[in-house]
Amino acid sequence: MSEQIQRPPAEVRYAAELARLRETDDGERPPGWALSLRAARAFVIGDDKLGVSRKFVGDPSLIDRALVTLATSRGLMLVGEPGTAKSLLSELLAAAVSGTSTLTIQGGAATTEDQIKYSWNYALLVAEGPSTRSLVPAPLLHGMAEGRVVRFEEITRCPLEVQDSLLSPLSDRVLALPELTGPESMVFAREGFNIIATANTRDRGVNEMSAALKRRFNFETVFPIADFDTELQLVEAEAAKLLSASGVGVPPRRDVMEVLVTAFRELRDGHNTRGDATDRLSGVMSTAEAVSVAHAVGLRGWFLRREPGTAADLVSCLAGTAAKDSPEDLAKLRRYLEQQPRGRRGGQWQALYEARHELPG
């Protein structure tokens, strides 16, 4: 089945690895967990001996803290800039801990309590009245009843009152179904239930979380990849995959990728490799964006000239991704291209400088 699915969930993609880990796992499992903490960690950060791939590039201590949090009575809140692989991490953690990553609530302005807790099959409700048969459980009810991890993506995109519906499931670990009577009117969370929420720091202030809810989460900030070589490798590998899928016959050029990743890091961090303070773009300069720019650069080079993309293609592609529709960012980008590449060593930097006029607008 998975062959026809565009993107199977983590537990399907890595089913073999999970099975291997379960077999060799001799650590103690927290109640309700599919793996021990150590095996879950190995699933995320990789283990060469067991043939488990490294799926998340970042500080191992972050994974340690995240897993320990999930084993305690607090929820896990992953925060960070867009494109720092928060959702991927939450998917991996859920797959490792519960064996399923599909109990997912996508936060948004239109998210309602129904989509979080439960709703009704109205035909049955009218016909039979409220009963477990007419009840349609949403991810939270599923997760509590089955003792699994529930993922809540982009929680700060939801209105405050909707967010706060998590308060009692998180603190009392119980969900009331007032429509039902008897023992069925209360669903107590089974061991293994917890919540992984993700939030975007760019959304801060859109729907500020209440202090009460904040207190029930441990916050973990996910940062962009700190190491240049790691990021370069990742961008190069991902871009090569995308390019070959798009029918491009040549891999991306290493020197162009270096310029691209360096430029992305400098525009993201607000200082250049020499350490001088420069501009930080307000647009998202994540690794994911870098991959998509690298992809676009390769496409331009191949389909326009039958060669790998060059720094000149990079200039044309940068405007669309980096600056989007912000004139300030475009001005910052122009200043960067005018002043930073000049005098740097390397042919592609010079090419970038020569092509600076290609920046539209």
Add this chain to the structure above:
Amino acid sequence: MAVTYLGVRHHSPACARLVADTITAVRPAYVLVEGPADMNGRIGELLLGHELPIAVYTGYRDGRRRHASWAPLCAYSPEWTALTAGREVGAQLRFIDLPAWDPALAGLRNRYADAETRYSAATERLCREFAVDNIDALWDHLFEIAPAEGLAERLDVYFDAVRGETEAGPDDTARERYMAHWVRAAAADAGDRPVVVVTGGFHRPALIRLAQHGDRDWPEVPQPPGDAVVGSYLVPYSFRRLDAFDGYQSGMPSPAYYQQLWESGPVEAAARLTGAVATRLRGRRQPVSTADLIAARVTGQALAALRGHPVPSRVDVLDGLAAALVGEALEVPLPWATRGHLRPGSHPVVVEMVASLSGDLVGVLHPDTPLPPLVHAARRQLADLGLDGSGEIGIDLGDDTDRQRSRLLHRLRVLAVPGVERAAGPGPGQVPLLRERWLLEPSDDRLPALIEAGSYGGDPLDAAAAVLAERIAAAGGDMPVMAALLFDAVLCGAGELAGPLLDELDAAVASAADLGGLGQALGVVLAMWRHDGVFDTAGSVTLGTVVAAATRRALWLIEGVRGGAAPADRARIHAVTGVRDALRHAGGQLGLDLPAALGVADRVAADRDAPADLRGAVFGLGWSLRGSATDAGRAMRGAFTPAGAGDWLAGLFALAREEVLHAEGMVELLDELVGGLGEAQFLIALPALRQAFAWFPPRERHQIAVRVLRARTGGTGPDLLRLDAAPGLVAAGMALDERVDAALRREGLITT
């Protein structure tokens, strides 16, 4: 002969304990310690009974370079326990490394930095293997927290893996060759009695190899070159400074935690750490509830279990605290995950946590310790220059002797020696004063202050230079502070920085964010660089570096200024003037990039989003640097809006006053444009126009008036400017105007 090689990490409690235990058990004839061999005659001084931490400071100066370095020792330094345990068992104690001034150590400010971080590939692989963030966490994991059994073997395996096939650099190789020579000599001399060698673990594998073959006579202690001034002596040290080294100069972080670990073990250290953090945070009125502390403790213990630690390690405790106490997104990563200094933007809770790890213990030297040479040097120099008395002293900076006196006093002022105060004298960017007044008064605090300052250098000049270098590095991009510090350096006669300090200075300027402040500093520094006979700063390399860096930075900042109609900003305009002067007077010598500057000028001049004054100024910059401007007339017409004209002209006139005056038809064009403004528009433009024309001195304003009159009337001019009415009549008229104004103001019809 039996030589026991103990490869240690400097400042590691586990290694310190191992060293002490080994020496007590082996009772060697010789204990050889990685340390400056030129201190061998003075090991007794080290063992007088000081309160740690202390350091062996070495200062070096010759015609080519100046170098200062420290070999810090604290209670849990393996080198320290080697010395004390060695003395207990009656062993001969020897330092066996090259002296700190030797060129092989020229790049090191901290002798006991981790050598292995200079060769990071192997440690990175190990960290990945053990799934830890960095070498500090790895170290705790393998050695500090792990049980003591088998520690020596684990250390050997670890350092063999770290050293592996790594080819050490020439500096480390030279040191290893020298240390091995000592080992051979000591082993030969000891005969069949044992010898213990305590060195950084990175050097151990090489030492074992090198000690096999070669001379067995005692090695010579290298002598400094004849023209060099060298001094090594003990100074008090502090946990703050022990923790402050960064990058590859750093050793183990968090001295207060490891001191606790050394004294009472990991369990107690973890508990104290939690307590200290909670106390500190509550002291700062940050909420730390009991529930938080329980959560932190549980998380810390769970992390320890997950990571396979029998008791929580430093990072386990910190991670637990961070998970429980930080309830929002972080701006920068946790410092114990990344290593190095706290970065700006660190979460306040994290800042407090790091501070409580660092501690504030300060060492005290035993009273019998020879005073640092700085004390003697300062006293002698004060006496030589007749400054050992008290009272007010006037100094004429034009006089050679007086200038020497001024420099000495400034050095002491920079070192914060009490009783030396300047009442008046020149400052940065002020009218150059050539006289200073000083107030001297004797103080009991002078001696302690000098002893403390002695850790910066053996001579007031060296010490002041070191202090200023430290402050310059700390000033970051704050340009007014930076300019003041550079001026202090000049006053001290310590204006020249060298090597990495120049790079730091360059980097600090490159992070300046305020164009006005940068321009002001650029002006001051450029003036000193071009011509300063009094302080001998003309052509100084240090100031040249600042000029070059500031010019580059100013060009970057100029292109980033955005903003609509705001009054002309003089500081900003001055910054452009500074860039112009730097390019014109120092461009060739300092290799400044003129085409880049012209590029910035052209782009900003044509940028509608840039403020009018800046556009005018950079247009003037291009005009003045090129000596001509294409289409100056069109640019002026383009910029001539009632709201912006004055500001644009203010910028232009500040940069290219003469060019405007001498260009054909410019004054006439201006007249035409001003004449074309309607009454109301003119009133809007007037204040800024007045400000713009204030850049012209009266004589040039007169010239403009003459040209305008000639163009309008064909007359010769000056006559028309004169009134033929009687002065009394004019005075009466002005009085009438004033009364009318007063009446209008009273009725609220005008407001000025």
